[in-house]
Amino acid sequence: MPARPRRHELPGDPVVPPAPSAIDLHTHTARSDGILEPSELVTQAVEAGVRLLAITDHDTLAGVREVVAERTVPAGLELVPGIELNAVVRDRPELRESEVHILGLGLDLDDETLEATLARQRDGRRIRFDRMVRRLAELGLPIDDALEALPSTGEDDALGRPRVARAMIAKGYVTSIEDAFLRYLSRGRPGYVPREGLGPVEAIRAIRAAGGIASLAHFSEAPQQGAVITELQDAGLAGIEVYYRTFDAPTVAVMEAFAAGRGLIATGGSDYHGDSEPYAATHAALWVPPTVERPLRAAMAESAASP
Numbered sequence: 001m002p003a004r005p006r007r008h009e010l011p012g013d014p015v016v017p018p019a020p021s022a023i024d025l026h027t028h029t030a031r032s033d034g035i036l037e038p039s040e041l042v043t044q045a046v047e048a049g050v051r052l053l054a055i056t057d058h059d060t061l062a063g064v065r066e067v068v069a070e071r072t073v074p075a076g077l078e079l080v081p082g083i084e085l086n087a088v089v090r091d092r093p094e095l096r097e098s099e100v101h102i103l104g105l106g107l108d109l110d111d112e113t114l115e116a117t118l119a120r121q122r123d124g125r126r127i128r129f130d131r132m133v134r135r136l137a138e139l140g141l142p143i144d145d146a147l148e149a150l151p152s153t154g155e156d157d158a159l160g161r162p163r164v165a166r167a168m169i170a171k172g173y174v175t176s177i178e179d180a181f182l183r184y185l186s187r188g189r190p191g192y193v194p195r196e197g198l199g200p201v202e203a204i205r206a207i208r209a210a211g212g213i214a215s216l217a218h219f220s221e222a223p224q225q226g227a228v229i230t231e232l233q234d235a236g237l238a239g240i241e242v243y244y245r246t247f248d249a250p251t252v253a254v255m256e257a258f259a260a261g262r263g264l265i266a267t268g269g270s271d272y273h274g275d276s277e278p279y280a281a282t283h284a285a286l287w288v289p290p291t292v293e294r295p296l297r298a299a300m301a302e303s304a305a306s307p
């Protein structure tokens with residue numbers, strides 16, 4: 001599997017974990033665009049030393065539901081039901097790809113309104129995917145046959161640009177996923193199609209209404225985007241991802257201070273997808289300090305009590 005584009009890697013000194021992180025609040029499984037089965041992820045996480053794990057697949061709780069229903073969560077691991085919503089920011093063209101990613105943590109798995117919202121998000125994903133395929137065909141780069149030949153995950157949630165890119169590689173149009181994004185699929189490139197779906201305020205409200213807390217994922221631009229953050233906090237944003245695996249040490253320090261100054265709780269996680277390495281290899285570079293746990297639990301308890 002080729003590595004996905006590393007969008008959030010920064011040039012400063014890397015974070016050196018002083019101990020194996022017991023907390024990881026941002027991971028993906030094969031129920032969205034990750035590689036591991038949910039049961040494999042929880043097993044690998046506990047083996048790496050994680051005690052508090054959130055599965056945060058894009059637009060679906062299927063993976064969380066599965067390991068809960070099948071009772072495959074290993075002893076010693078506490079699972080936080082989570083989600084990641086890619087929210088479209090329509091009126092702020094300065095934001096990267098006009099979107100922000102919102103994590104929902106501590107969700108009620110039986111909340112029907114949230115499930116209906118997630119179903120609409122998945123529909124939007126399919127519409128965008130079909131438009132991208134049509135756009136590439138118009139550019140003289142048909143990929144239908146290559147898409148059919150790709151292994152099917154059976155899930156709409158995997159319908160994203162990485163899948164388009166894998167088909168483009170198979171057709172010989174590009175050399176890697178990164179090449180596909182750089183030349184065709186990123187905003188401003190000829191194959192780009194804007195995302196359909198929730199805005200960030202709607203995403204935060206949907207998470208809160210389902211008893212969860214909303215945390216803004218991998219947004220190192222936060223200190224320069226004060227107006228955006230204020231708008232999101234007004235909608236109920238409770239946290240921000242300070243301890244993101246690929247943030248360098250200076251960025252983590254800036255994000256810690258920013259979160260404290262804004263009264264946002266700090267969350268952290270690996271954003272593990274599994275494209276190129278087992279969970280343990282990714283986890284080795286992750287540092288989420290134990291101080292994250294208490295404020296997180298307090299916020300989740302408060303939100304569950306009064307969504």
Ligand SMILES: [Zn+2]
Nearest residue numbers: 084101217218
């Ligand atoms: Zn994300």
Ligand SMILES: [Zn+2]
Nearest residue numbers: 026028084271
């Ligand atoms: Zn993610």
